Amino acid sequence: MRINRRTIAITGLRDIIERRIPVLVASSHQSGPVVCLTACLHGDEVGGTAIVHDVFAHLRQHGLRRGTVYAYPLVNSMGFENASRYITSDGEDLNRCFPGDARGSLGHRIARRLFDTIVQASPDLVIDLHNDWIRSVPYLLLDPPGEYRNKALYRRVLELARGTGVLLVEDSDVFDRHCNTLAGALIAEGVAAFTLEAGGSFAVVEEGVAEGARAVLSTLAMLGMIEGGLPAVAPPANDTPLRYTDQPLCTTSGLARFAVSPGEEIAAGQLLATVYSAFGSTEEQIRASGPGFVLGVEDHARVLPGRAVVAIAEHA
Ligand SMILES: [Zn+2]
Numbered sequence: 001m002r003i004n005r006r007t008i009a010i011t012g013l014r015d016i017i018e019r020r021i022p023v024l025v026a027s028s029h030q031s032g033p034v035v036c037l038t039a040c041l042h043g044d045e046v047g048g049t050a051i052v053h054d055v056f057a058h059l060r061q062h063g064l065r066r067g068t069v070y071a072y073p074l075v076n077s078m079g080f081e082n083a084s085r086y087i088t089s090d091g092e093d094l095n096r097c098f099p100g101d102a103r104g105s106l107g108h109r110i111a112r113r114l115f116d117t118i119v120q121a122s123p124d125l126v127i128d129l130h131n132d133w134i135r136s137v138p139y140l141l142l143d144p145p146g147e148y149r150n151k152a153l154y155r156r157v158l159e160l161a162r163g164t165g166v167l168l169v170e171d172s173d174v175f176d177r178h179c180n181t182l183a184g185a186l187i188a189e190g191v192a193a194f195t196l197e198a199g200g201s202f203a204v205v206e207e208g209v210a211e212g213a214r215a216v217l218s219t220l221a222m223l224g225m226i227e228g229g230l231p232a233v234a235p236p237a238n239d240t241p242l243r244y245t246d247q248p249l250c251t252t253s254g255l256a257r258f259a260v261s262p263g264e265e266i267a268a269g270q271l272l273a274t275v276y277s278a279f280g281s282t283e284e285q286i287r288a289s290g291p292g293f294v295l296g297v298e299d300h301a302r303v304l305p306g307r308a309v310v311a312i313a314e315h316a
Contacts, residue, residue, distance in 0.1 A: 272287060
């Protein structure tokens with residue numbers, strides 16, 4: 001097995017120096033599946049970068065039996081430098097710019113360059129590594145069944161997703177449509193892809209990184225790219241994906257105090273959060289609309305009307 005480092009040139013930015021996206025490539029002497037890992041499309045979601053480092057450390061030590069792993073460990077270097085989700089020079093959300101446009105805005109140009117590079121490698125699977133609210137549990141986000149070109153692609157994505165052993169959650173149709181995410185654009189192109197939310201943003205959360213790295217290695221083992229014994233292919237966390245929701249949204253503004261924690265099972269009607277005025281009177285009680293599982297709670301105590309405060313995986 002060989003590991004190469006290279007870069008993809010992207011457009012120049014405020015420092016007038018050409019920016020580059022780093023690429024790590026692990027190639028086996030045996031041909032086989034191609035897997036792409038992308039990380040830090042959101043510049044404050046740094047856990048995926050550490051997951052790539054840990055996966056490649058494992059490959060260096062144990063080798064790659066067949067196939068190729070491409071990793072893009074730090075896609076949004078501008079956001080990373082500023083600890084920001086966005087491409088900070090123009091405030092764009094890169095993961096809402098796919099498949100991109102070579103003559104469009106900066107975000108669309110970067111998206112197009114990355115998208116074309118990934119698609120040219122004809123990947124069997126693309127895992128886009130992200131991080132969620134600071135207080136959140138790892139989960140795997142799938143595009144809803146209606147987004148896939150055909151049933152075979154959906155079945156393949158579901159099979160690969162189950163192989164990660166991570167809790168499976170499906171975007172709602174409403175949430176995902178025209179969202180222009182990398183995974184969504186790849187699915188539309190007929191490429192198997194999903195998003196892995198590996199715990200909290202901003203700092204490297206080691207528990208999330210460990211679960212994310214284990215999930216990636218489990219998938220590589222499932223594809224026969226690394227030895228199946230260690231790490232073993234993980235048993236699926238749940239066979240049927242749960243449904244992502246951020247409802248009910250907050251309808252008032254104030255200071256939120258949460259009654260639930262990430263990882264907690266909840267019942268319909270259960271109190272999720274109470275919003276207080278500056279004087280301490282109750283403005284609103286936010287309650288679960290159905291039974292489910294708390295994925296994460298909002299980072300900020302200050303909440304506003306129309307804003308999501310809790311992410312929930314609802315039982316179908
Ligand atoms: Zn993200």
